Amino acid sequence: MESPLATTLGTRMSAYLITSNDFKKQRQKINKQIKNLRHELNLINHDSKKYKVVKFTKDQYQSNKNYGLIYLLLAERDFLYGLEMKNILEIDDIKSKSKSKSNSNSKLHKNYKKLLITKFKRSLIHAKELLDLTNEESINDIKVELFVYTALIIDYLYNTHNNNNNNNNNNGEDENNDDDEEEADSFNKTLFNELIETLVDPSLNLAISQLEIHSTTDLKSIARKHCHDNEVPYLTPVLNLIDSKYTTTAENIANEDNFEISKQVNWRDHSAYIYNDEVALKISYLNNNIHWDKSNDINQFDSIITQWNEILSLHKSDTERNQDDDDLEQVQNRAILLTYINYNLLFTTLKRDLLLIGQLAKIDDNKDIIRLFNGILVIVQNLKDLPGVYNDEDLYDSLDNLEKFFIAQKNQVIAESYQFNSQFAESLKIYQFINQEISNATTTTKQGSSSFYKTDFPFNISTNEQIAIFKNDITKKILQNQISAQFEQSKVISSSPYTIENLNKYPKGLTTIINLNKIEPMMCKPVLFDVAFNYISYDSTKQTTTNTATTTPVETSSPDVDETIDNENSKKRGFFGIFGRR
Structure with missing residues (x-):
């Protein structure tokens, strides 16, 4: 069985039930679900003379959770019937303010109210049967939600009877149960907030006003104080399923931790x-x-x-x-x-x-x-x-x-x-x-x-x-x-702006050098010296004469040799031999 509150209140909230006809349609949908479940579980008896009210056992519930779902839907169907009658009565009250009530209308009003109470009572019977059936349920969240649902039915029933003493206690348990569900998913969180704001808090305020409780504190604290009154014994076991921090009053917690609670704070020259x-x-x-x-x-x-x-x-x-x-x-x-x-x-x-x-x-x-x-x-x-x-x-x-x-x-x-x-x-x-x-x-x-x-x-x-x-x-x-x-300024002045003594550090006065990532020495290209070397002149005649003097006597140069030397000298004229000499 899934979340009982989501199956009942969640479905009801999603359907946007406003008029009595809306409640009637929703009740008919619940009837169809119950019929289908009975077929599924072979609970249909076509012989009306041999019809008996079937009560389910805990063993049946443990074997199939749908047995519990039938009880839940039966309680919801009767609850919707009661809400339908309540809606009709509210409309009838509005009409009665503008028109005088006839005897027939007054009798009809009483019949509706009687039917409303009857349906709420039947819904409560089914809810109590469901609590007995799920007594051994292993999932505590389901048990807590069933107690909440039962408390809401009791609240509606006692509100109809104007018995606000019990109403205070029931909603006190209801408020604490909803506190324990704070870590649920987003849909359940929305559902619980809606439940507190539209059902629990208004009922608590009504109970407080009629019991003449001086409301110097919040509703949650009042709920914690009265949830242990044991006005409805079959709802008391839910307190054992809830963390004690949600059901213990602030005074008791302070006494356990050995400190006093101050109900007043001072800030600057103000107190609150x-x-x-x-x-x-x-x-x-x-x-x-x-x-x-x-x-x-x-x-x-x-x-x-x-x-x-x-x-x-x-x-x-x-x-x-x-x-x-x-x-x-x-x-x-x-x-x-x-x-x-x-x-x-x-x-x-x-x-x-x-x-x-x-x-x-x-x-x-x-x-x-x-x-x-x-x-x-x-x-x-x-x-x-x-x-x-x-x-x-x-x-x-x-x-x-x-x-x-x-x-x-x-x-x-x-x-x-x-x-x-x-x-x-x-x-x-x-x-x-x-x-x-x-x-x-x-x-x-x-x-x-x-x-x-x-x-x-x-x-x-x-x-x-x-x-x-x-x-x-x-x-x-x-x-x-x-x-x-x-x-640092004196160091800058004394340093030469043109001398680089270290490749990784240079004077700060160099303002013309911008964005130098790395300074490295560059290899010089020897082309210029190669060209110049070709044009270096040597005195070959002297060297030849010296060598000849040591070996042979001096001879007069012939005209052919002189002419050859002149031709060689004429080729080396000009700047690097590019331009001729005049």
């Missing part, structure tokens, strides 16, 4: 009453048990942030469902509490990011540090945009200066990067800008002391003492970079 017990429990747990604003362990911050997010989500949903816009005091209390939660959540996130920056600073990961500072600046801006902050002059000015301080720290990281790369002039400009901004934001009190912040922050995120230390550090950095920049 907490209407939701669960919100008060979670805030008191963070304040009194964890001491969230004293923590410096980065491993704890994800858990603390998650808890603040849960409180924020819970408060928003409670405000949407339970806020009375006509009660100005309640509206103001809820608004102050919302700012209080957001304020603490944002500062917790900010503290975690600062601790991450401290870890990254140890490994010189400036890129990620700058990214985190950008996120911190967004957080500070969100703090400034919170309701009530702008009207608090001291807080707003302090947050404004806190933003300037984080901008200065971000710029300091950039300046250190320039300084690391020996760009001292650029680093010096940034440090001077930081010093000017911090000095302009610092004010002098009447006692003569300097004040950067007018209020304290959670976690001591930043204090006036830290600002004084930061200013002294910036002053030292300015002096260091002034000396380093002057030294």
Whole structure:
């Protein structure tokens, strides 16, 4: 058997049943499903004289879940019949306000109401039979949903009888059952939300008003308080199927963990009453048990942030469902509490990011540090945009200066990067800008002391003492970079702009060389020297004469030899032999 609530309420919700005719058509569809199931299980008896009401056993259910589905559809069919009569009665009531009631109409009205109660009772009988049949069901979700469905039938039945005492208890269990289904799929989640908003909450509010319960708390807390009253014994076993955190009151949880629940919070000069017990429990747990604003362990911050997010989500949903816009005091209390939660959540996130920056600073990961500072600046801006902050002059000015301080720290990281790369002039400009901004934001009190912040922050995120230390550090950095920049300038002046002593390093004064990736020596091409070598003249006559003198006597040169020498000399005229000589 699939989800009982999806089979009944889910199908009903998807069909958009509005008029009595819509309920009738849906009831007829259920009849067809029951008929088909009976055929499938061979439960059809054509001999009407021998007809007997068949009761299914647990063994039959364990062998085939459709036996349980028949009981569920029988309960839904009678329930739809009752809703059909209820719709007719509501229309009849509207008509009776505009026209006088006749005796026949009054009698018909009573018959409809009697039929309505009868159908709800029959539906409850089938639901109780189904609870007995599924007593050994292994899937707890199915058992819980069957208890919810049965409680809804009881709720409708007792509403008809105006017995609101039991109504309070039944819906209390109903509310807790729906809390236990929070992790269902999207369709079931929509179904449960619709169930709570349209059926459970209105019935609880009606019960509270008629029982004269002073509603200083939320409906969920009232449901947790009364779900153990045991007004309907056959619904009590469902409490054993639900996690105790959904059925235990906030006071009992606080007593088990040894801390007190505070129903009031203070933020700045404002105080707010907490209407939701669960919100008060979670805030008191963070304040009194964890001491969230004293923590410096980065491993704890994800858990603390998650808890603040849960409180924020819970408060928003409670405000949407339970806020009375006509009660100005309640509206103001809820608004102050919302700012209080957001304020603490944002500062917790900010503290975690600062601790991450401290870890990254140890490994010189400036890129990620700058990214985190950008996120911190967004957080500070969100703090400034919170309701009530702008009207608090001291807080707003302090947050404004806190933003300037984080901008200065971000710029300091950039300046250190320039300084690391020996760009001292650029680093010096940034440090001077930081010093000017911090000095302009610092004010002098009447006692003569300097004040950067007018209020304290959670976690001591930043204090006036830290600002004084930061200013002294910036002053030292300015002096260091002034000396380093002057030294670098003197090195540039003394170096020749034309001498390259190292292939990987050259003087900074060379402004005409741009974008040189690598300087390498180039092999000279010997073509020019080859051509010149061909035109080097040697005195061949002297060498010949010397050699001849050592061997033979001197002879007069013949005319043929002289003519040959003249011809050779005439060929070597001009520039490299290209142009002739005149």
